[in-house]
Amino acid sequence: MAVVHIDNLAPGMVLSRNVCDRSGRMLLPTGAELTEKHFSIFRMWGVLEVEIVGEGIAEDAEAPQHEEVDPELLRQARAEVERLFVHNDPEHPAVKELLRLCTERRATRAP
Amino acid sequence: MHRKPHSSVEHMVEDVSTIHSLPMFYSQLSEAIDHPRSSIGDIAKIISEDQGLTARILKLANSPLFGYFSKIDTITQAVTIIGVLQVRDLALALSVMDVFKGIPEDLVNMEQFWKHSIATGLAARILATSQREANLERFFVAGILHDIGRLVMYVRVPGICLELLEQCRATDTLLHRAEREKFGFDHADVGGALLKKWKIPPRVAEPVGAHHDCRLGDQYPRESSILHIADIIAHALQLGNSGEIFVPELDKGVWDRLQISCYFLPTLVKQVDSTYEQTVSVLFGSEDGSQ
Numbered sequence: 582m583a584v585v586h587i588d589n590l591a592p593g594m595v596l597s598r599n600v601c602d603r604s605g606r607m608l609l610p611t612g613a614e615l616t617e618k619h620f621s622i623f624r625m626w627g628v629l630e631v632e633i634v635g636e637g638i639a640e641d642a643e644a645p646q647h648e649e650v651d652p653e654l655l656r657q658a659r660a661e662v663e664r665l666f667v668h669n670d671p672e673h674p675a676v677k678e679l680l681r682l683c684t685e686r687r688a689t690r691a692p
Numbered sequence: 693m694h695r696k697p698h699s700s701v702e703h704m705v706e707d708v709s710t711i712h713s714l715p716m717f718y719s720q721l722s723e724a725i726d727h728p729r730s731s732i733g734d735i736a737k738i739i740s741e742d743q744g745l746t747a748r749i750l751k752l753a754n755s756p757l758f759g760y761f762s763k764i765d766t767i768t769q770a771v772t773i774i775g776v777l778q779v780r781d782l783a784l785a786l787s788v789m790d791v792f793k794g795i796p797e798d799l800v801n802m803e804q805f806w807k808h809s810i811a812t813g814l815a816a817r818i819l820a821t822s823q824r825e826a827n828l829e830r831f832f833v834a835g836i837l838h839d840i841g842r843l844v845m846y847v848r849v850p851g852i853c854l855e856l857l858e859q860c861r862a863t864d865t866l867l868h869r870a871e872r873e874k875f876g877f878d879h880a881d882v883g884g885a886l887l888k889k890w891k892i893p894p895r896v897a898e899p900v901g902a903h904h905d906c907r908l909g910d911q912y913p914r915e916s917s918i919l920h921i922a923d924i925i926a927h928a929l930q931l932g933n934s935g936e937i938f939v940p941e942l943d944k945g946v947w948d949r950l951q952i953s954c955y956f957l958p959t960l961v962k963q964v965d966s967t968y969e970q971t972v973s974v975l976f977g978s979e980d981g982s983q
Contacts, residue, residue, distance in 0.1 A: 586955045603824055627822070629955040665928065668866050668941045675947050678954040679928050682961050686929070 584630050587623055592616050595634040602626040650688045658687035701877050705886045708844045712791045714784075714890050717742055721783060722891075725776055735776060736767040739783060748786055749779065751974045757817075757967055774829075781829035784892065785813070785836040789975065792843045799846045799853055800935060803976070807932025809836045810971055811964060816922035818963045822956060823918065834899045834919050835926075837892075839934040841883030841900075845871070857935060867936045868904050880904045906946050917946040925960065931968055 582597045592615055600609045600623065608626060609619060615633075623631070662683045669676045721738050724730045740746050746767055753764045753774055764770050771779050789806060813835025820831040845853050856870045871878040884901020888894075899915040902908040903923055906916045920943060926932070927939040 629953045662928075664938075665930070666939050667864060668938050670942075670944075673942060673944060673947075674954050675952075675957070676942060678957045679925075682958060683928050686961065686965075 582632055582634065584632050586630050587620065587628065590615060590620060590631065590633075596631060597634045598632040600628055600631050602628060650685070655684065655688045659684045662687060701881045701885045704848055704875075704877075704882050705844055705889055708847055708886065712847070714791065715742075715787050717745075718784060718787055719891075721780055725780055732768060732771050732776070735779075736771050739767045739771075739779070745783060745786055748974065749782055752782060752971075755967075755970055755974055757814075757971060775827070777827060778829040781833040781896070784896075785833045786975070788837060788840065792840075792847070795843065795846045796850065799850055799857070800843070801933075804933045805839070805843070805935075806836075806975070807972055808926055808934045809839060809932070810975060811926035811929065811931035811968055812836075812838055812919070812922045814964050814967055814971060815925040815960065816918050818960055819918045819922055819925075819950075819952070822952070822960070823914070823950065825914070825918075830893075830895055831915070831918060831922075834896050834915060835922055837883065837887065837896065838900050838903050838919055838923060839879060839883065840886060841879035841881065842934055844882050844886055845879055853935075861937065864938070866938055866940060868940065878904060904940060906943055914950075917950050920946050921950065921952070925964065929961065929964065931964075 585594070594615045596609060596611050596613050596615070599607050599611050601607050603626075608622060608628065613619075615631075659680075662680055663671070665683070666676060666680060671677060671680060717738060721735065724735050724738055739749065749767065749770060750764060752758075753770045754760070758774065760773060764773060767779075774782075792802070795802065813832040816831040816835040817828050820828050825831070852874065856867065856874060859865070860867045860870050868878040868880065880901055880903050884897055887897035887900055895912055895915060898908075898912045899919045902916040903919045906913065906920050908916070924939055924942055927936065
C-alpha cells in the first residue's frame with residue numbers, strides 16, 4: 582500500500598482504499614484499476630492523493646524535483662529555513678513538506 | 693485585593709478599547725445590517741460616506757481574489773454580488789487597520805505587521821476554500837486581526853514588550869510563549885478580549901483568541917484551526933512580520949482534525965504567493981507592494 586499524489590498516478594494502478602471526495606462521497610471503490618478517465622474525475626472533485634496496492638514509486642516521497650538550482654544556494658536556504666522552524670517537529674509530515682517548499686522557494690527567489 | 697498592573701487581559705484592553713475605538717460608522721453599519729427593514733441601498737449609503745473605504749472595498753472586490761469578471765463599480769453592486777456580511781467583514785478589516793497608529797518603530801514596523809496579517813488572511817481564506825467553507829471573508833478578516841492583541845500590548849506596556857522582543861532574539865524563544873510566561877496570557881488572549889469588547893461577532897473574535905491554543909475555541913473550532921495553520925504558513929513564507937521571529941509550533945491535533953493533505957501545501961503556497969502582492973497594494977492604498 583502506498584499513498585500516491587495524483588500527478589504521479591499511472592493507468593493500471595489498483596486502489597487499495599476507496600477514493601472519496603471531500604464530503605465523503607465515494608468516487609471509486611477499493612480494487613478498481615485506474616484509467617486516464619479517473620484522473621480527471623479525481624481532479625474535478627478535489628482529490629489530491631489516493632492509496633494504491635504495491636510499493637508505489639520510490640521518487641514519489643520527494644515529490645516533483647525542482648529545476649536546476651545551485652546546490653550551495655539550496656544548502657544555505659535549507660539552513661535558514663530550518664532555523665525558522667526550530668520550534669517545530671521536522672519529522673511531522675506537514676512540517677517536512679513546508680520545510681521542503683520553503684527551502685525551494687527561498688533558493689529560487691534568492692537574487 | 694491589590695492587583696499588579698497589567699495583571700489581567702481585561703485590564704490590558706480596558707483603556708485601549710475606548711482610546712482606540714472602531715470608527716462610528718462600523719457600529720452604524722452593523723446596526724443597519726442587523727435591522728430587519730434596512731435595504732441594500734441603506735447599507736451601501738453608510739459605506740459610501742467613507743470615500744477612502746469605498747475605494748478600497750471596490751478595489752478589493754475587483755481584485756483576482758474574488759474572480760468576478762464583470763467590473764464592480766458601485767458599493768451597491770459589491771453588496772449585491774459579494775454579500776452584505778462579506779462586505780461588512782471587509783469594512784471591519786479595513787477600518788481596524790486605521791485604528792492603531794503611532795506605535796514606535798523600534799517595537800513594530802506597521803507595514804510589516806499588516807503584511808504578516810494580510811498573508812495570514814489570504815492563507816486562511818484559501819484554506820477555508822479548500823475545506824468547502826462558506827462566507828470566506830470571515831476567515832480573511834480573522835487573519836487580518838489575528839495579532840491585534842500584540843498592538844494593544846505595544847501601546848499599553850511598550851517597555852516590557854521591547855524587553856521581551858530582545859529576550860526572544862537572544863534566546864531563540866517563541867514570543868507568544870515569552871508573553872505567557874511574563875503576563876500569564878499572550879497576545880491571542882488580548883486580541884480576543886479586545887474584539888469582544890468592540891462587539892465583533894464571536895465567529896471572528898473567538899478564533900483570534902484561540903489561534904495559538906485551539907483548545908480555547910470551543911464554539912468555532914474549525915475557524916480556530918484554520919487560523920492556526922494560516923498563521924504558520926504566513927510565518928513559514930516570511931511574508932511580513934509581527935514580532936515573532938520563528939514559525940510557531942504546529943498543533944498536530946489541529947492538523948489531523950482538519951484532514952488537510954500534505955499535497956495541498958504546494959498549491960496553497962502558490963496561491964498565497966500569487967495573490968499576496970496585489971492584495972497588499974490594494975489594502976495599502978496607493979503604495980506599491982514591493983518590500
